[in-house]
Amino acid sequence: MNTKNPPNVVVMRSMELEAFIGAVADRIVHYLEAADSPGKVSEGLPHASLAKISDLKLPLEGNGSDAVLDDIDAYLLSCVKTNRPEFMNPLWGGINTAALVGEIISTLTNTSMYTYELAPLATLIEQAIIQRMSEIVGFHGGVGTLTTGGSNGNMLGMLCARQVIVPNSTQTGIDGRSLVAYVSSEAHYSVLMAANVIGIGHQNVIKVACDEDGCMQPESLREEIERTRREGRTPFCVISTAATTVRGAFDPIREIGDVAHAEGIWHHVDAAWGGSSQFSSKHRELMAGVEFADSVCWDAHKMMGIPLICSAFLVKDAEVLARVCSHGNVAHYLFHEESRNIDAGRYSLQCGRRNDALKLWLAWRECGDAGWAAQVDRYMDLAGHLETLVIEHPDMEMMSSRMWTNVCFRLTPNNYSGDLNELNSEVRKRLMSSGNYMVSRSNIGDDVIFRAVIANPKITNESLGRLVEEIGQLCDDVVKGLPY
Ligand SMILES: Cc1ncc(COP(=O)(O)O)c(C=O)c1O
The missing domain is CATH 3.90.1150.170 (Aspartate Aminotransferase, domain 1)
Known part of the structure; x- marks a missing residue:
């Protein structure tokens, strides 16, 4: 088996395909089982050394399918073994086997989530997930979308807030100089990136003081909002964090929401990391009051162990998200009036979008x-x-x-x-x-x-x-x- 055909023709007969996929499957099983034996989580090689021992050249003439297996072996040898128990670095780790299989099947059935026509069952699966996550959060009748991560979910939350304060902003854009958002001083850096993208800039994100446990102080938030108004600027979005990236602190969501709503400001909850607390009757109190928020992001690729990427953005008012993601009728080659209510592409900022729903759905059905x-x-x-x-x-x-x-x-x-x-x-x-x-x-x-x-x-x-x-x-x- 050493085919060197052009990539866009069928390169393997079924016997060869079976042997090839079997060889890959053996490697997957070996990789998964190795996590239970003593071993290293990383080779700890500096990049210059790894670059020296790796063959990274993109060849003029293809190397053939045997070389694909060799390349996979080399990759598996040097990758960080994120499924080992010693891997405790970021806010995710390990492998959920049902979700891994879901990931493989999603790729196998390669589609894009913009229309029901192209992703029929995947669309319904994603809807079921969004509906269930919304119920858990307490957003009955809410909508949402799977996004490229909590960073993107935070940006969508801020865009919804912008949409509410400047209703025509998707058409006219904004002069973001006077719009102000508020986060805990220990919030994730994605809020700053979102501030850049949505046009208000880092300087219009106010970092509100935290208490000694790293939780935003509602009284400080109230004072910052008053100060902003005195300066003639416009508060438009308050973001609570549940839980913070370094300390795992949960802001007092209910109290912060009360301050935001008393001031007529959108309240977004960044639950990228702590969202899963809501499953536990022992720990769900950490997010008490989230049901009164306007939007939430929640990463299933963190504590739920779904392979990256799998992240939900949930919003109470479907119309706001639809307006944020509106694109007129220009995409006539994709979107048709008769499927307006089912096409997920009307609630997403992406065009092509992976099916991240299947892996979460399979894992959820399993457990x-x-x-x-x-x-x-x-x-x-x-x-x-x-x-x-x-x-x-x-x-x-x-x-x-x-x-x-x-x-x-x-x-x-x-x-x-x-x-x-x-x-x-x-x-x-x-x-x-x-x-x-x-x-x-x-x-x-x-x-x-x-x-x-x-x-x-x-x-x-x-x-x-x-x-x-x-x-x-x-x-x-x-x-x-x-x-x-
Ligand atoms: C609190 C918090 N929010 C948002 C994010 C960003 O999430 P993502 O990596 O999915 O974009 C992180 C990432 O660690 C986080 O800790």
């Missing part, structure tokens, strides 16, 4: 709400265990109270007289080079901290014990001046 709830509760228990290990460790200290599964800590060895930021950075560097664990290096105020996140089904109490042990050992080495 049900109860499965998601159990997963959230388990992650919270694991985070509690890690917090206890940190508190009990003589050289470690928690750097923030814990509301969600972000565990923020740092090394503070007794009698250490050096710079703690340098010590923590050096230990984290050694941890990364070892390839044994991946946790994030972040900052709280001026302090460099470790942020370990529980969002990966492979994590266990034992793997967390080994993490704390390894960080403690690396710290000893650095304190003793041992080279790596």
